[in-house]
Amino acid sequence: MSASDYKTVQGAKLEIERLGQGAPLLLLLSEEEQLDMASPFVAGLAEKHSIIAPHYPGFGRSERPEWVSSPDDIAYMLLDLLDAEGLRNIPVVGLSLGGWIALEMAVKDRGVFSKIALVDPLGVKHGGPFERDIQDIWTSLPSKVSAWKWRDAEKSKRDFATMREELVSIHARNIESFARFCWDPYMHNPKLKRRLHRVTAPALVLWGENDGVVTTSYGRAYAEALPKAKFESVAEAAHYPQIEQPAATLARVAAFLG
Amino acid sequence: MRSWYFTEMPYPHLPPMDELSTMRVTLESKHFDPKIGADLYNRYLDEHMIADEAGLDLMVNEHHQTATCLDVAAPLSLAILARQTKNAQLCILGNPVANRGDPLRIAEEMAMVDCISRGRVNAGFVRGVPYEVFAANTVPSRTVERLWEGIDLIQKAWTSSGEPFNFEGQFTHRRAVNLWPRPYQTPHPPIWITGSSDLPAISRAAARGFVFATFLQPHTKVKQLFEAYRASYRLNGQPGGGGTAFMPLVYVGDTESEAEAGMKELLWYMQAKTEPQYRNPPGYAPVETNVEAFRGAFAGRTDAMRAKSLEFQKEQGVVMYGTPDQVIVQIKRFYDLVGGFDHLLMMMQAGFLDHKRTVANIHRFAKDVYPAIRGLPRTKPLEGQLAAE
Numbered sequence: 001m002s003a004s005d006y007k008t009v010q011g012a013k014l015e016i017e018r019l020g021q022g023a024p025l026l027l028l029l030s031e032e033e034q035l036d037m038a039s040p041f042v043a044g045l046a047e048k049h050s051i052i053a054p055h056y057p058g059f060g061r062s063e064r065p066e067w068v069s070s071p072d073d074i075a076y077m078l079l080d081l082l083d084a085e086g087l088r089n090i091p092v093v094g095l096s097l098g099g100w101i102a103l104e105m106a107v108k109d110r111g112v113f114s115k116i117a118l119v120d121p122l123g124v125k126h127g128g129p130f131e132r133d134i135q136d137i138w139t140s141l142p143s144k145v146s147a148w149k150w151r152d153a154e155k156s157k158r159d160f161a162t163m164r165e166e167l168v169s170i171h172a173r174n175i176e177s178f179a180r181f182c183w184d185p186y187m188h189n190p191k192l193k194r195r196l197h198r199v200t201a202p203a204l205v206l207w208g209e210n211d212g213v214v215t216t217s218y219g220r221a222y223a224e225a226l227p228k229a230k231f232e233s234v235a236e237a238a239h240y241p242q243i244e245q246p247a248a249t250l251a252r253v254a255a256f257l258g
Numbered sequence: 259m260r261s262w263y264f265t266e267m268p269y270p271h272l273p274p275m276d277e278l279s280t281m282r283v284t285l286e287s288k289h290f291d292p293k294i295g296a297d298l299y300n301r302y303l304d305e306h307m308i309a310d311e312a313g314l315d316l317m318v319n320e321h322h323q324t325a326t327c328l329d330v331a332a333p334l335s336l337a338i339l340a341r342q343t344k345n346a347q348l349c350i351l352g353n354p355v356a357n358r359g360d361p362l363r364i365a366e367e368m369a370m371v372d373c374i375s376r377g378r379v380n381a382g383f384v385r386g387v388p389y390e391v392f393a394a395n396t397v398p399s400r401t402v403e404r405l406w407e408g409i410d411l412i413q414k415a416w417t418s419s420g421e422p423f424n425f426e427g428q429f430t431h432r433r434a435v436n437l438w439p440r441p442y443q444t445p446h447p448p449i450w451i452t453g454s455s456d457l458p459a460i461s462r463a464a465a466r467g468f469v470f471a472t473f474l475q476p477h478t479k480v481k482q483l484f485e486a487y488r489a490s491y492r493l494n495g496q497p498g499g500g501g502t503a504f505m506p507l508v509y510v511g512d513t514e515s516e517a518e519a520g521m522k523e524l525l526w527y528m529q530a531k532t533e534p535q536y537r538n539p540p541g542y543a544p545v546e547t548n549v550e551a552f553r554g555a556f557a558g559r560t561d562a563m564r565a566k567s568l569e570f571q572k573e574q575g576v577v578m579y580g581t582p583d584q585v586i587v588q589i590k591r592f593y594d595l596v597g598g599f600d601h602l603l604m605m606m607q608a609g610f611l612d613h614k615r616t617v618a619n620i621h622r623f624a625k626d627v628y629p630a631i632r633g634l635p636r637t638k639p640l641e642g643q644l645a646a647e
Contacts, residue, residue, distance in 0.1 A: 177541075
């Protein structure tokens with residue numbers, strides 16, 4: 001089980017989860033953060049690392065100041081958090097939204113990360129204005145969205161009837177905050193791609209082969225835009241390989257981190 | 259009490275309902291025939307003019323990407339009515355300030371129409387219903403902030419006639435703001451605002467002297483909202499302004515069975531289909547409401563109401579129909595149940611209700627119902643306020 005504490009960053013109280021023993025590692029959770037934390041993937045990472053996993057403003061039990069409006073704002077907050085913790089040149093694992101935030105941090109500070117493992121990251125646009133790089137999960141039927149996100153939708157099911165009310169509330173607020181920060185521009189920062197040349201740490205771009213939100217071709221283009229990245233994929237997983245295939249995902253990430 | 263004629267200007271000529279998954283946002287526009295649309299626009303505008311001649315006031319609104327409402331630019335229909343009518347008060351309810359994203363353009367349009375109509379404009383501002391955020395691409399959890407920032411800028415622009423000013427807000431930045439024309443009414447047209455549950459917003463509206471309107475809600479809920487408005491108004495409201503407005507569906511027939519048939523046509527509006535993702539975009543409703551939704555206790559306000567029987571809707575005042583005498587009783591009952599109200603906004607046309615029956619509805623209401631309710635006094639707490647002036 002992880003322990004959590006609170007740190008005040010830029011005036012906002014953020015909830016930080018800590019887990020495991022070993023060299024420090026920053027874990028940047030996906031928008032499905034509650035499922036991430038429950039996954040054996042995180043437990044496996046913790047066997048060799050002291051994980052620090054901050055809940056973004058508006059996620060978990062973290063406060064959400066009015067001025068925070070994008071992953072760019074969140075990246076500055078997390079850089080301040082790492083400064084306060086005295087951490088630099090450490091590995092990061094970023095999942096979906098967390099992968100986007102990891103890169104927003106990396107372009108701002110070349111020395112913050114030693115290695116960057118990204119799992120189905122969002123955050124950039126490769127195509128033109130009429131091209132659909134990232135499927136629109138907010139205008140589409142829930143059944144369609146589920147098929148884009150999950151190879152096996154059973155993995156996403158939660159029993160809200162028996163879940164503690166506080167956890168249902170966190171889940172509802174996470175969804176709201178994700179939309180607040182990523183609605184427009186839709187799930188990307190138009191400036192980010194042009195800044196990726198600054199990410200000189202080695203990177204792994206790991207992709208669920210069945211991801212329908214952002215496909216493997218989006219992932220390959222992402223890897224090409226990073227100076228030192230390699231692309232790999234995980235079979236039988238869609239947008240959240242860490243939840244659908246925790247063992248295979250952990251094996252790839254662990255091999256990369258060394 | 260004032261009575262206002264209203265239709266959303268529907269386009270009902272669609273494939274069978276069971277073949278459609280939605281009538282909003284993503285219903286393909288190949289289903290819109292411009293020739294039919296041209297007839298409908300002109301017919302609906304004619305019916306507004308007939309309502310004006312019958313002595314009713316007129317209300318328009320707008321929605322986007324939906325077959326339920328062809329009025330996609332309410333300032334345009336308002337402008338046509340400003341020129342083509344002579345008597346009616348004209349209410350636009352309203353300008354979707356958060357979704358349009360250009361408050362000064364709205365300020366200009368309202369000022370221009372107010373001048374053309376020689377001061378008959380009632381300018382409403384709305385946050386916009388959930389499905390509107392898709393057409394406008396507005397962040398759902400920020401629509402309230404955008405609405406109020408826009409209203410602040412519009413009011414300032416309307417009331418500043420001296421040195422131009424700059425504005426640098428959260429959502430809008432403008433330089434040398436200097437409105438030409440100014441509104442005809444001084445200091446500006448009456449402002450209306452809508453709400454369905456947000457009590458802090460109601461309190462804010464009351465403090466500014468805005469008219470508060472709510473649509474298609476059960477009388478128990480309306481009473482609660484109006485009482486919250488009046489309590490705030492007594493504390494903070496500006497004497498002389500303000501007021502409350504309610505919208506039901508209304509059909510007046512010569513006989514009970516004719517009225518029921520007319521009402522069943524109007525219910526087309528209540529049965530409009532919308533895919534689930536458009537009913538609750540993330541962040542539009544507060545977290546507590548979404549917790550209820552996850553637990554299966556909340557399915558949306560309109561959904562909850564449309565699932566009810568016609569009898570229930572009638573008992574709650576969401577629909578009012580019958581012979582003139584029956585409708586008078588229903589309006590007076592509702593008036594008493596909610597502690598009085600000032601404006602009856604009537605959706606009198608929807609769906610396939612044709613021109614002949616729409617006009618008959620207007621004429622029966624104007625001739626046989628309106629005289630019996632026109633004298634209902636302004637709401638009592640406001641009178642108290644006025645007496646204290």
